[in-house]
Amino acid sequence: xxxxxxxxxxxxxxxVVLAQAVPAAxxxxxxxxxxxxxxxxxxxxxxxxxxxxxxxxxxWKKEQEFAKSKGWIKSYHVLSNLYPRxxxxxxxxxxxxxxxPNAKTMLEQRKAYMEWQSKSLDQLNKENGNRAxxxxxxSSEFLQEMILK
Numbered sequence: 001x002x003x004x005x006x007x008x009x010x011x012x013x014x015x016v017v018l019a020q021a022v023p024a025a026x027x028x029x030x031x032x033x034x035x036x037x038x039x040x041x042x043x044x045x046x047x048x049x050x051x052x053x054x055x056x057x058x059x060w061k062k063e064q065e066f067a068k069s070k071g072w073i074k075s076y077h078v079l080s081n082l083y084p085r086x087x088x089x090x091x092x093x094x095x096x097x098x099x100x101p102n103a104k105t106m107l108e109q110r111k112a113y114m115e116w117q118s119k120s121l122d123q124l125n126k127e128n129g130n131r132a133x134x135x136x137x138x139s140s141e142f143l144q145e146m147i148l149k
Contacts, residue, residue, distance in 0.1 A: 030148060031147055031149060032149065033145075033146070033147070034146060034147040035074060035098055035144070035145045036097040036143070036144050037094055037095075037141075037143040037144070037145060038094070038096075038097070038141075038142055039093070039139075039140070039141045039142075039143060040093045040137060040140050041088070041091075041137070041138040041139035041140070042091040042093060042135050043089055044090045044135050045134050047134070048133065051134045052131065052135045055131065056078055056093075059127075063113075064076040064095065066113070067095075067109075067113075070109070070112065072097075073095055073097055074097065074098050076093075076094060076095045076096065077093075077094040078091060078093055078094075079092040079094060087138075088138075089138045
């Protein structure tokens with residue numbers, strides 16, 4: 001009988017003991033994890049502004065819309081740095097992902113993209129190299145949003 005009372009008492013107190021075992025910081029962490037942001041800083045070279053913006057508004061936008069239609073990305077943005085200091089980017093290209101794909105999913109996405117894209121890999125690589133004449137990549141960051149509670 002004494003054992004049964006001790007067991008009942010132990011079970012009744014367990015939730016209180018377990019709640020106290022969790023660190024206080026974990027109980028009231030002020031943020032939740034959010035979306036992933038891929039941010040690329042671009043410097044537009046002299047005389048290349050119009051050409052690069054035209055490429056963004058056509059080819060880059062078309063590719064992002066395709067990725068968005070497949071559910072691979074949530075959204076994308078082009079942000080202009082209105083007050084760039086020396087060494088800072090003129091533009092920031094932002095792609096927002098709800099989740100980051102694993103290797104298998106990346107391969108599936110690459111295959112679907114190449115089937116959709118009407119250009120060969122060699123053509124795409126040459127076009128990528130050609131953009132170096134009117135823009136320079138200054139930075140690339142992969143960030144995760146912190147949602148404040």
